[in-house]
Amino acid sequence: MASKNILVKVNSLTRIFDVSKPWLNRILEREKKQFLRAVDDVSFSIIEGESFALVGESGSGKSTVAKMVVGLLDPTKGSIIIDNIDISDKNKKEELRKLRAEIQMIFQDPFASLNPRWRVDKIIAEPLKSFKLEKSEKQISARVDELLSLVGLDASDGRKFPHEFSGGQRQRICIARALASKPKFIVCDEPTSALDVSVQAQILNLMRDLQDEFGLTFLFISHDLSVVRHMANHVGVMYLGRIVEIANPKVLFENPQHPYTRMLLDAIPDLEMSNKERKPIEGEIPNPIDPPSGCTFHPRCPYADEECKIKIPAPINIKGIMVACHGVARGRIPAKQ
């Protein structure tokens, strides 16, 4: 079993985007600057060798978290500590350079994330070259062949271009590229949402096998709750830039605490064919530029009261479940039948 080392620790991460109109328009139209809090006070940690998943609907800020964790975006506030190194600490250039090789990312669209003019072997060799992990050309090509066979492709596929592959095979190439620098930590942003279910099953199985083999740690971003349940050890549910609940997926699916999680789980079409009556879902995600006060979910929440409209709920811990809800804290919310 995996040791209980915390590999990734994210502390009150916040990212604010300036979405104001240009200066002249603001003056002429007498408008103030506008800010979008894409990610607001998000904290979680990932244990080495485990998978942590962030789920949420579009606009909940999950991809922004992913980008900050890999260093593609700077956080406005908060810190990200990976392998005991704060990645925003600019004084530790040398250590950070080493750390970069240990963090890799797999993107959603395998059509857009591979250079169409490069052959596959060049694509996979790029991290090896840029991190100077293998010395000679011979070693590099041996390693590329090894990586290709690891993800279930043939060594001869290295001479082909990305357009010669199907979506699932391209995602395998992306995985091979991510594995090239022998990372510890891989951030997967919707890795299977562009794929058909039968191909998705192949990729998910492959990712789990690789995790078992190399002890990889995953941060898994997805909107698909069934995929998340299948892959993750812990799930964080995001709503409007905040994490509302973190729990073990089995616990989360059987006994969701936060009203939003309940609503989300109730909305998934299941294959049980139980013909159960669903509670109609009220409303949609509000505009993140002008989010509701207090708990951002209160306008859609059936249990909301005055406190929810004023105060942002602090996360509390109940039996290993982290949940940010006044109703749960006060015991106002009835247990799920």
Added chain:
Amino acid sequence: MSENILDVIDLSVEIPTRHNILKPVDGLNFNIKRGEILGVVGESGAGKSMAGNAIIGLLERPAHIADGEIWLNKKRIDNLPAESMRKIRGKEIGMIFQDPLTSLNPLLPIGEQLTETIIEHLKISKKEALDRAITLLEEVRIPAATQRINAYPHQFSGGMRQRVVIALALAAEPSLVIADEPTTALDVSVQAQIISVLKKICKERGTAIMLITHDMGVIAESADRVAVMYSGQIVEIGKTYNIIKKPRHPYTVGLMGSIPALKGDNERLVQIPGSMPRLNNIPPGCSFHPRCEKAFEPCYNKRPLLSKIGDSKVACWLYDEGYKNG
């Protein structure tokens, strides 16, 4: 009540190319009854959208219907000239596409788009058409429809836009609605709302719906019957419960097994090796045989036909009496 709204008989679509003729749809047979939702599932490239487009007469050249017949309300529509087909489209067949933003004109208020369609097909006055438009928007559960009738598409969220598209499809009270991936671009919670709207109109108006999707969950929630497509053919068709709980065709079995479960243990997913064949390289015999674990001698060169097994119809040699014992 159980009259057929749509009858599709041996429908084939061909695309001639420089080298050969591609067959994205190959011998489809199905019907949809009044007030029934028929789900059509399959992975990308299965030909489900092509079949939908063939029925509404929106195939893009050089794709064309090569064989077969399409009957709508006891009227043959596959051989009609473009002009008469244009009148049927919108009036007798409504359409809902995947991306609501591209189905709506961004420069016109939604009220205008709705009344335009209503007046074109129903020949009523502008005032009556506007009332009707508001009723339609209320029917698809758009809050404050009277105030929002003059809003532009960009002022609506994705889910609201898709409701407008549904209202547009229903504008002339069509007897058949073809919904091509209507919820694919939407979040789960919005998807649930759209599904319930579709079910409601189907029940209340008796509209027949052909629901094309790749999402088995959507089908399980809404469809009465399901047709599973693979490389241009229906491999299995039957009641939704039977297809989901007792899949018979090896492809359907694999497809169901590859969906991560929401209950129970996280055992390994069933995976079907390989992927859907390309149109220029469809294997002979049963087109699924290179990916099928149970393939045996007849599968390699003889194409199985849909035949009745229990309540469903399955196209697979495994269930053929002649081969069962041999």
